[in-house]
Amino acid sequence: MTRMISEELRALLKVYFIMGSMNCSRPPSAVLREAIAGGITLFQFREKGPGALTGTARVELARELQQICQRGGVPFIVNDDLELALTLDADGIHVGQDDAPALEIRQRFGSGKIIGVSAHSLAEARRAIADGADYLGVGPVYPTISKDDAQAVRGTAVIEELRAHGIAHPLVGIGGITAANAFPVIQAGADGISVISAMAAAADARAAARELAQVTD
Numbered sequence: 001m002t003r004m005i006s007e008e009l010r011a012l013l014k015v016y017f018i019m020g021s022m023n024c025s026r027p028p029s030a031v032l033r034e035a036i037a038g039g040i041t042l043f044q045f046r047e048k049g050p051g052a053l054t055g056t057a058r059v060e061l062a063r064e065l066q067q068i069c070q071r072g073g074v075p076f077i078v079n080d081d082l083e084l085a086l087t088l089d090a091d092g093i094h095v096g097q098d099d100a101p102a103l104e105i106r107q108r109f110g111s112g113k114i115i116g117v118s119a120h121s122l123a124e125a126r127r128a129i130a131d132g133a134d135y136l137g138v139g140p141v142y143p144t145i146s147k148d149d150a151q152a153v154r155g156t157a158v159i160e161e162l163r164a165h166g167i168a169h170p171l172v173g174i175g176g177i178t179a180a181n182a183f184p185v186i187q188a189g190a191d192g193i194s195v196i197s198a199m200a201a202a203a204d205a206r207a208a209a210r211e212l213a214q215v216t217d
């Protein structure tokens with residue numbers, strides 16, 4: 001399979017939902033179905049941190065959510081775990097600066113898969129692109145309650161800096177993004193936004209997804 005062209009990927013990044021069971025007070029399957037009905041364009045399975053499932057239960061949840069994505073026509077990305085991504089034949093993987101390098105992931109995962117890499121600076125973005133990243137996750141833009149070890153809040157400055165230095169790669173902003181504060185992220189040059197709590201903790205994930213989709217359209 002050939003690498004996904006940037007324009008196709010840019011469209012997939014518009015409303016990128018990231019979730020694990022520990023982010024939900026309702027069954028994750030129900031939250032994901034609602035989010036898909038509301039118009040999410042990409043989903044990342046991120047089952048980690050306090051209260052996260054492990055072992056077989058984690059793999060079973062991943063399979064269940066992958067099936068929901070497949071039925072809904074939304075690509076399924078795995079956070080961090082290349083073995084899980086390979087086992088499930090996921091559509092892609094997202095890795096950070098402390099995870100396996102994109103170069104190594106590309107060698108094992110194949111050319112048709114989506115590889116996302118977190119970048120907090122111009123240098124990290126350049127390295128990720130050189131290593132074969134398809135898209136960048138840039139943040140935290142705003143304060144977040146969903147990642148204990150998040151780096152310092154950067155506002156939209158890093159996104160602006162990357163675009164000003166000619167980085168045209170597909171990218172999403174991440175960290176504390178809601179429908180109320182998403183527009184500056186797009187204005188700064190992001191192709192889309194990625195969120196956990198704005199959708200996973202919403203009483204109505206479908207409405208939350210719709211509101212976010214309106215901002216990024």
Ligand SMILES: Cc1ncc(COP(=O)(O)OP(=O)(O)O)c(N)n1
Nearest residue numbers: 080094095096097118137138174194
């Ligand atoms: C789209 C997107 N952007 C950034 C991240 C953060 O990845 P990382 O820095 O590896 O942190 P963890 O999510 O693994 O805790 C992401 N997951 N997705």
Ligand SMILES: Cc1ncsc1CCOP(=O)(O)O
Nearest residue numbers: 144146147175176195196197
């Ligand atoms: C995974 C991750 N990486 C940087 S911030 C963050 C958490 C985003 O979650 P929320 O949208 O709830 O702030």
Ligand SMILES: [Mg+2]
Nearest residue numbers: 080095096099
């Ligand atoms: Mg990671």
